């Protein structure tokens with residue numbers, strides 16, 4: 001009898017067995033198996049027939065659709081120390097898709113495709129820079145980012161030439177640029193966005209110093225930016241400790257934020273150096289939940305030796321642990337992966353399933369790719385993330401050095417990208433076992 005069943009059983013290449021599968025899009029949260037065939041999801045269910053398939057034991061792990069980091073900086077080498085290697089942020093950190101926010105530009109997009117996208121094991125997409133210069137050295141030279149450095153025709157052409165990779169346009173609305181040019185750069189970015197029918201992703205919170213003798217009222221920036229935006233556009237860094245975010249210095253939430261939500265404008269956490277627990281608590285308490293997460297890791301905020309350059313060559317052994325010892329700082333005061341942002345939101349009381357939704361279903365929607373990622377639906381590419389919830393007494397630290405305690409740390413275990421397995425061995429990840437000991 002058993003033989004008959006075996007013969008009729010579907011042939012899978014791999015079965016990931018016995019994990020807790022959380023797939024918000026398919027309303028699934030249960031212990032079950034996921035089967036893969038030819039790089040695609042073949043079945044999800046209880047005790048699938050394994051036949052000759054390779055079995056990966058996932059008991060004790062949480063399995064989700066491949067995590068999508070909506071805010072990454074991975075234009076390595078071209079954007080200077082700023083751009084990280086896509087795979088240390090991606091598959092080697094348990095994340096299957098990374099979205100570069102504004103690294104490549106109309107002038108440098110071909111290099112992005114050839115040297116980053118085609119070489120990476122992770123899936124890499126981009127919000128193209130509004131500026132001809134792109135995100136060189138983290139936008140260090142402010143004069144490159146005024147309206148004279150923007151060419152709408154060039155953005156439109158580059159985006160149309162690369163429709164498989166360009167999912168939107170990156171721009172900024174913050175005091176430094178505003179003090180120089182008002183909303184002029186934003187308006188040009190939005191013009192390209194309307195022509196392309198692609199969203200803009202707007203950085204909030206101080207990036208450049210304000211022009212001398214031209215101090216600005218940061219709250220006015222939101223007043224002026226919100227009317228320019230359409231449903232589907234994205235505001236990033238809502239919890240920033242810097243002016244021009246959602247929360248004013250007196251702790252009040254900007255009165256336009258409710259309108260932001262009503263208009264269908266989306267919110268991305270963009271963790272990076274822009275995370276304040278106090279502000280996050282205020283925004284969440286007002287009933288405002290971000291749509292997506294975004295780790296916003298780059299060579300300047302992972303603080304590896306030598307301003308970020310040293311992460312190159314650190315692919316085995318010497319990693320973030322030696323640096324922690326050197327700085328005598330907690331790894332939890334700076335982002336180390338998308339899981340860090342997930343841990344923080346869970347610590348703030350957002351249910352795990354909702355946090356997973358932000359990094360899967362919602363991120364796919366933001367990218368307009370809900371048919372090919374963000375869920376474990378049969379026929380989709382087999383992008384799967386496995387994570388471990390590590391119990392302990394953890395102290396999380398935000399960008400203002402404020403702390404919060406949590407009992408549960410979300411840590412990556414492995415990722416499967418298009419059916420292929422990658423262990424979470426990124427040098428950016430803290431050594432949880434050593435820290436717990």
Ligand SMILES: [Zn+2]
Nearest residue numbers: 071101272296
């Ligand atoms: Zn960023």
